[in-house]
Amino acid sequence: MPDVTDDAVREFPVARRCPYAPPEEYAQLRDSAPVSQVRTPTGSTAWVLTRHEDVRFALSDPRFSADRRNPAFPFLAAGQQESISAFRPNMLSMDEPEHGPVRRSVLGEFTVRRMRELRPRIQRIVDDCLDSMLAGPKPADLVAELALPVPSLVICELLGVPYADHDFFQERSSAMLRRSTGAEERVRAAAEVRSFLRDLITAKKSAPGEDLLSRQLAKQREEGVEDDEALVAMATLLLVAGHETTANMISLGTLTLLENPDDIAAIRQDPRRTLGMVEELLRYLTIVETVTSRVATADVEVGGTRIREGEAVIALGHTANHDPATFPEPAEFDIDRGARQHVAFGYGPHQCLGQNLARMELQIVFDSLFARVPSLALAVPRDELPFKDDAVIYGVYSMPVTW
Template sequence: MPDTTEQAVRDFPVARRCPHAPPEEYVRLRETNPISRVRTPIGGEAWVLTRHEDVRFVLSDPRFSSDRRNPAFPFFVAGQQESISEFRPNMLSLDEPEHGPVRRSVLGEFTVRRMQALRPRIQRIVDDCIDELLTGPHPADLVASLALPVPSLVICELLGVPYDDHDFFQRCSTAMLSRNTPADERLRSAGAVRGYLHDLILAKREDPGDDLLGRQLVKMRDNGEEDVEDLVAMATLLLVAGHETTANMISLGTLTLLENPDDLAAIKADPERTPGMVEELLRYLTIVETVTSRVATADVEVGGTLIREGDGVIALGHTANHDPGAFSDPDEFDIGRGARHHVAFGYGPHQCLGQNLARLELQIVFDTLFRRIPTLALAGPRAELPFKDDAVIYGVYSLPVTW
């Protein structure tokens, strides 16, 4: 089997040149050398996985650690590991046996049944945003008027965080997720969000309220727990991830549907097809490409290649979701594909906790947006759109639309 000494080292990562297609360099790797050694921008080395089967194997195998405090964990930005080491780890950075209890403590907040109970409120939020969109400037920026406020309002209400502070969260999130943010600024932004949430959680002790943070506080009190730092870590993860990912899916998903008018007409005619369309958008776009990294804790053979203990591993989810070995005609947008086995939400024990909420928000947004504004169109050429080539989560900074 191939060993690390036999592999060439390539520079990594490669920016997208198309909103939905993996870079050509990654496609060639998948076809010729699907498990390859790469050099990260900060000088480290790691393996990259490009095949769907290999990605799912590594993300579900307990011999690959999620602990971001491990010195061998592959980071792409200077100061990122120092930022993580400065604070209490959230569930993304925990392995068993610590991970399971933390995840289970909040898993009940994101069941399909609880998410469906939120449907009327999410519908109202979407309708209110579209009301303001229709009465505001024309052309309008869909990111500022719909894509950002909808998931921000939803996650703030779910957590029990004042939405009035959403501009603060957005500034900090942008700094934390940009590859160009200086290390000291990244650390300050992460500290500012955690400090804010720490103070909010302490204030909620007196009157927890019927929201996620309040219910977690009551549960901690009933269990005789006093340390709130784990709750701060969880709240930071949910707040940042809960609006950034869905916001980018709304904007890029809208762009994709506008560029595929036959598929858009199909869901307008039959909203029952919207859930399948959302799954295809998740697969087709896969806005989170490299967050699902790991460190091998033992020598493991993956797809015929030996990955040694202590090696970093990067799972290229976008490239895996365009693997012809897993999906027929993967570069085609097909709303009837029914491909729920994609890895847009990760895979295994660390798969996205909020995926049921994300699916529901996307379904409501797309059905409502194109029902209420059936003539929606781009207000300029796609080539002029400011894509997030510098961000960990892919998307657009603005999406000018008209109708």
């Protein structure tokens, strides 16, 4: 088991040069030094894992902690540690035995059966957004007209958050997820979102609705528990992650498909292929690259390299999802690949809670968009699009389209 010295420390992270492919530096690490040390922007050192096999191992092994309160946790931007330590942690930052009960308490909201019940409403939301876009001026911003409002409306209705407040939480979510945000602004944005949700939860105690937060409050009452801060932590995670991730997948996924018109024709001819296309988009784009970070709680060997207790680990999901050992010809976009073993939703006990919802939203959006707007095209060259190179979740800030 070799130890890696400071000679192997590299600056990190590296921005994508292509919206689809991992940076060449990461691919080189995967080929030559798949378990390597890097220097993070906050000055700490962390191990990066680049192979699919090693990423899945670390994300499923209980010797790697997800606890962001750990002083060794590898944060990549100013204020992230402060915004975590100042508030009650959510399930993303919990280990066992704390994590399991919290996750199970809300798991029933995201089952396949529950998604089937939500499907007609999501279809109406998508149709309404497309109606509005098609009735408006050209070119239109696909992000503002479709990619962002669809998941925002869905998660707002699911949680019971008034959509009228979407500008408030979207602005603050964006600040929380930009690496360039200053420490004070990041902490303030997190505090304002939590204060908003705390007031909403208080209001639902006297006027409950047919929504997730109201059902969680009822469950607490049945169990003789009252823990508003636990609900605030859960709601913050679901609200921020529930719209940012899917919004960026819609915009980047549309861009990918516009550059692969044969695949658009294929799903229009046979919508049964859309689910496979969604899985391939998730693998191909992997917009959440570094959220799956951990700290070793014991000495562990990963890929033949010793990682010691207390050392930080960052699992590079995008690079793992382009690992040719698992996905032959990974740079090819193949909607019939059958890529369900990807790690775009993470892996192991912290695998994305809302993955069934995300898959369904993406399927409905792409089927509806290309059925109704078969002549959709970019209104500017791809190189002119403002990509989110400074964000934790990759995507585009705007995407002018015409038809």
